[in-house]
Amino acid sequence: MVTSSTAVDDYWTAARRRVGPSALAAATGRQAAGTAAPPAWSFGAGPEDADALLVLVLAGTKTGTASAMASFEAEGEPLPRAGGLSIILDGRGEPRALIVTTEVSVCRFEQVDAEHAAAEGEGDLSLAHWRAVHAKFFTDGLAEVGEEFTVSSAVVLERFQLLDPIT
Numbered sequence: 001m002v003t004s005s006t007a008v009d010d011y012w013t014a015a016r017r018r019v020g021p022s023a024l025a026a027a028t029g030r031q032a033a034g035t036a037a038p039p040a041w042s043f044g045a046g047p048e049d050a051d052a053l054l055v056l057v058l059a060g061t062k063t064g065t066a067s068a069m070a071s072f073e074a075e076g077e078p079l080p081r082a083g084g085l086s087i088i089l090d091g092r093g094e095p096r097a098l099i100v101t102t103e104v105s106v107c108r109f110e111q112v113d114a115e116h117a118a119a120e121g122e123g124d125l126s127l128a129h130w131r132a133v134h135a136k137f138f139t140d141g142l143a144e145v146g147e148e149f150t151v152s153s154a155v156v157l158e159r160f161q162l163l164d165p166i167t
Contacts, residue, residue, distance in 0.1 A: 015164040042088065046091075062119075062120060063121065066134060069155060086098070105156075106155070110151040
């Protein structure tokens with residue numbers, strides 16, 4: 001589902017007011033008062049994933065995520081950066097949370113550690129679970145952009161903080 005820019009803009013206006021300019025500046029390292037809405041996106045590979053992962057974000061269980069580097073390259077998208085804001089959408093494409101990226105690193109899939117796996121908040125929080133779920137996710141996602149997933153594939157690891165939830 002495509003989110004209307006009006007819904008995102010309205011959420012951004014309300015979230016800035018709820019979070020407050022000083023808290024936004026502290027989280028991002030810059031003033032965000034008059035800026036355009038940050039990117040809006042959802043976690044996972046579809047509406048059900050988006051809703052399930054959003055629940056983990058809103059509960060404070062999910063504070064990390066991972067993406068295939070090749071997906072950024074194929075789409076010509078810049079890598080996330082610390083201090084970057086994102087509006088997180090639910091499975092219907094509605095804005096539900098504002099997060100700030102606190103840390104970004106790149107490593108090979110096989111180098112992802114148990115600490116990052118636990119920060120993703122999924123399943124039993126183990127590295128084994130993370131690898132099983134994400135190997136399939138990256139295999140499917142990279143096939144869509146004509147790339148092949150291997151354990152040596154580069155992944156972008158993000159850590160984030162929840163700034164404004166709508167529960």
